[in-house]
Amino acid sequence: MRKERRGHQSTVLLAAMAVVFTLALVIYPKVGYEAGMQGLRVCxxxxxxxxxxxxxxxxxxxxxxxxxxxxxxxxR
Structure with missing residues (x-):
C-alpha cells in the first residue's frame, strides 16, 4: 500500500511540474524561445x-x- 501511495505522489508531482513548465512557457515565451535556441546552438x-x-x-x-x-x- 505504501509503494502504491509513493507512486501516486510521484505521478502527481511530475504532472504539477509539467503544468508549471507549460505555464512558464506560455507566460514568458521569449525566454523559452531564447533558451531553446541556446540549447540548439550548444548542440x-x-x-x-x-x-x-x-x-x-x-x-x-x-x-x-x-x-x-x-x-x-x-x-564465386
Whole structure:
C-alpha cells in the first residue's frame, strides 16, 4: 500500500511540474524561445562536433564490412 501511495505522489508531482513548465512557457515565451535556441546552438557547436569522429569511424567500418561481404560473394 505504501509503494502504491509513493507512486501516486510521484505521478502527481511530475504532472504539477509539467503544468508549471507549460505555464512558464506560455507566460514568458521569449525566454523559452531564447533558451531553446541556446540549447540548439550548444548542440550544434559542441555535441555534434564531438561525436563526429565516432560517427565517421562507424560509417567507415560499415562501408568496409559491406565491401568485404559483397567482394567475397562476387568471387564465386
Amino acid at each position: 550544434w557547436e559542441i555535441i555534434i562536433p564531438s561525436l563526429l569522429p565516432f560517427l565517421s569511424s562507424r560509417s567507415c567500418f560499415w562501408a568496409w564490412a559491406w565491401f568485404a561481404v559483397s567482394g567475397s560473394s562476387s568471387n
